[in-house]
Amino acid sequence: xxxxxxxxxxxxxxxxxxxxxxxxxxxxxxxxxxxxxxxxxxxxxxxxxxxxxxxxxxxxxxxxxxxxxxxxxxxxxxxxxxxxxxxxxxxxxxxxxxxxxxxxxxxxxxxxxxxxxxxxxxxxxxxxxxxxxxxxxxxxxxxxxxxxxxxxxxxxxxxxxxxxxxxxxxxxxxxxxxxxxxxxxxxxxxxxxxxxxxxxxxx
Numbered sequence: 001x002x003x004x005x006x007x008x009x010x011x012x013x014x015x016x017x018x019x020x021x022x023x024x025x026x027x028x029x030x031x032x033x034x035x036x037x038x039x040x041x042x043x044x045x046x047x048x049x050x051x052x053x054x055x056x057x058x059x060x061x062x063x064x065x066x067x068x069x070x071x072x073x074x075x076x077x078x079x080x081x082x083x084x085x086x087x088x089x090x091x092x093x094x095x096x097x098x099x100x101x102x103x104x105x106x107x108x109x110x111x112x113x114x115x116x117x118x119x120x121x122x123x124x125x126x127x128x129x130x131x132x133x134x135x136x137x138x139x140x141x142x143x144x145x146x147x148x149x150x151x152x153x154x155x156x157x158x159x160x161x162x163x164x165x166x167x168x169x170x171x172x173x174x175x176x177x178x179x180x181x182x183x184x185x186x187x188x189x190x191x192x193x194x195x196x197x198x199x200x201x202x203x
Contacts, residue, residue: 008152011150019150019159020146020159023145023166027167027170028143031167032167032171035124035140035142036174038122039124043073045094046092047096048074048095050076050078051064051075051076051078052077052083052099052112053101054101054106054108054112056157057080057100057102057126057164058079060164060168061078061080062077064098064168067168070189070190071181072179078091078097080108080109084115088115091116092120093120093121094120094121095120096121096122098126099112099138100126100127100164101132102129102144102157102160113137123137123138124140125138125140126141127141128143128146130145144167145160145163146163183198183199
């Protein structure tokens, strides 16, 4: 590997250290709280949570759905484009759909969000633009904006994916705390591997 590779590596890590730290310092808990309240109220009425996104955000949607499910808040992955080709059938009026989009402006995302709302669901938008179309169409918007992506050309989503993942992990933490999930309950949901064993201080 040549010097350009090491330089790109160093630039990326430096961007993570500086820009992500700045993002964390300016995270707004009230947005997390509003999103959690919306979900909790929907759950009281029998509503469920779905996570969706287009492109790279679609990949982290599956992770966030799995994370929430394993920590007391069942959530389902909703394919960002298949939603308008029949997958909206998994939605029930009163559900909440978290939609992730860095720009909040993509055409495919707009079609899916409109279909979700047309099926009687509330939208929590996660984007890097508080003035985006997605933000305006959402019942609650969570800001996940970064200045730079940190890689060559600054186009491929790297830092934005970290920011989106971080705010949704924070949301999952708030929801888990609200549910007061015990170690015993967690182990029932996650019986495999090291995480599926109670520590001595939890027995």
